[in-house]
Amino acid sequence: MADREKQTVLVVDDIPTNLDLLVETLKNEYRVLAALSGREALDIVHSGTPPDIVLLDVMMPYMDGYTVCERIKADLRSRNIPVIFVTARDQEQDQTRGFEVGGVDYITKPVSPAVVLARVRTHLALHNQNLALERKVAERSRDLYETRLQIIRRLSVAAEYKDNETGMHIVRMSGYCRALAKAAGLDEEAVDLIHSAAPMHDVGKIGIPDHILTKPARLDHDEWEIMKTHTTIGAAIIGEHDNRLMVMARRIALTHHERWDGTGYPEGLAGEDIPLEGRIVALADVFDALTSRRPYKEAWPEDEACAHIREQRGKHFDPELTDLFLDNLETLREIKASVGE
Missing domain, CATH: 1.10.3210.10 (Hypothetical protein af1432)
Incomplete structure (x- = not known):
């Protein structure tokens, strides 16, 4: 698959070796971007070419993963981008918090490359289906609006004839x-x-x-x-x-x-x-x-x-x-x- 046809995955972790593992796992199927901090991640997400999905560490200095996710979901430009948490924090309350702030999945470290790849495939497939459905709904809504508008115009013309x-x-x-x-x-x-x-x-x-x-x-x-x-x-x-x-x-x-x-x-x-x-x-x-x-x-x-x-x-x-x-x-x-x- 040509690189320009690949979907983009953003991986975010403050430890370079963790980034290297995720990049190596995903690079054959996806275009992979990497960020070492929450601020860098947000800059990429809100750029002119945002990622299709984000893999996000929780424990990072200055801005933790939960805060990054909240900011992604609070912005109209990025709120529909799926976020998967990838973290060593494996307590129930940690996972619950991740879903509360808008994450779609939660993978605990140490990661299995096969599991990471499977989760990314699944959530991108769901995301793509949602985008296609939204486009279809928007198209039908436009058609319905245009139909109503034409009815209004025709009735208006009928009144003018009278x-x-x-x-x-x-x-x-x-x-x-x-x-x-x-x-x-x-x-x-x-x-x-x-x-x-x-x-x-x-x-x-x-x-x-x-x-x-x-x-x-x-x-x-x-x-x-x-x-x-x-x-x-x-x-x-x-x-x-x-x-x-x-x-x-x-x-x-x-x-x-x-x-x-x-x-x-x-x-x-x-x-x-x-x-x-x-x-x-x-x-x-x-x-x-x-x-x-x-x-x-x-x-x-x-x-x-x-x-x-x-x-x-x-x-x-x-x-x-x-x-x-x-x-x-x-x-x-x-x-x-x-x-x-």
Whole structure:
């Protein structure tokens, strides 16, 4: 087997003769690295080419093997690397401690080369199986996420067909949501979730009669009450789920017409009782509606739209989000220009 195809074993012991024995035992089947101290071992483990498995002595100066193992397991980069203790300490409490700090096996000295080789083979085989399983799970999770995302996008497009808005509305609006969520300091995962879930905000319009949804004149009281139900209809269409993306999509559909001062619908929530994603979508949705041309209206100039949003600070919109929104207008302009009408 070519050396580049071999898996890497790191052996750690402060006594060179012990290292020599382990290296000699393993070198024909594995690429073997050696370290004389815990600190040197950690440097190798956290390097750009970490080992596939670690054979670790316990009794070493400055940093014992238990501490080294704890540090390996505490770091996200290395916590899945299997650690086998190889030590002269053979008391039950010693072995128990080794397993408690994250070791997968415990070999006592003096070692049998055949036993060492067999244990390394076994634990590397298990480790490789776990890695393959994790890759398969991650791949299936990505596929499932993409499937859900496509469903969201298709339902969003279906809602747009029922309305007078163009399909570009959801692209611009979700882009504005992403920019605002990022400006608000949300982590990348939350930013991506809002960006992906925001297009579902008006999916409930599928359930609104066409004569109301496309009416060119102002809605009367009864028609407006029906129109407002698109929020609860949207929440019902999305349904109850454990998946974070679908949970967020449902909250957005339900709350994007709530207002900071409590005068919105459907529940009359106020302030921070409105989920953050609902407050973000409220701003993005109104801005895009105001600045986009529709069959029944011309686009507002940006300065007039911003004046309206500024005037609604603390009324319709979250005051802090409003400030962030207005501070990031250049980013919003770039999004609008890249998407178009």
